[in-house]
Amino acid sequence: METIAVIDFETTGLVPAQGDRATEIGVVLVRDGQIVDRYQSLMNAGRHIPAFIEHLTGITNAMLRAAPPAAQVMAEVADFVSALPLVAHNASFDRKFWDAELARIGHERTQDFVCTLLVAKRVLPEAPSYKLGSLIAFAGLPAAARAHRALADAEMAAHLTVHLQRTLMERFELAGVPHTLLGRIQKTPKSQLEPCLRRTIASPGRAPSSLITADA
DNA sequence: TGCCAGGCCCTCTTTAGGGCCTT
Numbered sequence: 001m002e003t004i005a006v007i008d009f010e011t012t013g014l015v016p017a018q019g020d021r022a023t024e025i026g027v028v029l030v031r032d033g034q035i036v037d038r039y040q041s042l043m044n045a046g047r048h049i050p051a052f053i054e055h056l057t058g059i060t061n062a063m064l065r066a067a068p069p070a071a072q073v074m075a076e077v078a079d080f081v082s083a084l085p086l087v088a089h090n091a092s093f094d095r096k097f098w099d100a101e102l103a104r105i106g107h108e109r110t111q112d113f114v115c116t117l118l119v120a121k122r123v124l125p126e127a128p129s130y131k132l133g134s135l136i137a138f139a140g141l142p143a144a145a146r147a148h149r150a151l152a153d154a155e156m157a158a159h160l161t162v163h164l165q166r167t168l169m170e171r172f173e174l175a176g177v178p179h180t181l182l183g184r185i186q187k188t189p190k191s192q193l194e195p196c197l198r199r200t201i202a203s204p205g206r207a208p209s210s211l212i213t214a215d216a
Numbered sequence: 217t218g219c220c221a222g223g224c225c226c227t228c229t230t231t232a233g234g235g236c237c238t239t
Binding site: 117 | 217218219220221222223224225236237238239
């Protein structure tokens, strides 16, 4: 059964190219709709956390001074994730930091990222907001006790991923929704998604991902 | 102290602009 790695970073800011660094990472492994493993660690990259981000996340500069070095943490988490497909909410953000922090230890990402924000916009078009917490509330999924911490946000994104997969399976009578199909869905224009998946139902002999590729 | 960027998406669009989302 397919295993995916849902990740979330807390950081000092928005732009690694301007010196922002990761301060914490959380990873949740999901298999067959269930969380099967977790990884979380603060990481000390020697970068000061602005006060408003300390307030936002609860991660303080004092906490980072006692945290393991970023390089050590990234080596551990790269080993934990290995080549598993990656998922994140607003993945363009986490992808930037994942690639930047990996590059600092001489590693390079080989797998794709799936973005739950882009998939949710297509699968849940009636949602009032696409913030992670708002989608969790909208879908009636369990909310984390402390948002804006890496593992809590990764767990919420994992629950959202499973909800999106199950919604697609029920709506389109699909046997399964692998990460490759989620990847195709996030790249398919919203206006084309419904007819593409409807044709999937009418062509049971063809794999959903190949159908989306051909029609997109 | 507060902001930073960038991809996506919508519309009063496409020769553009602005909001959302992430910390």
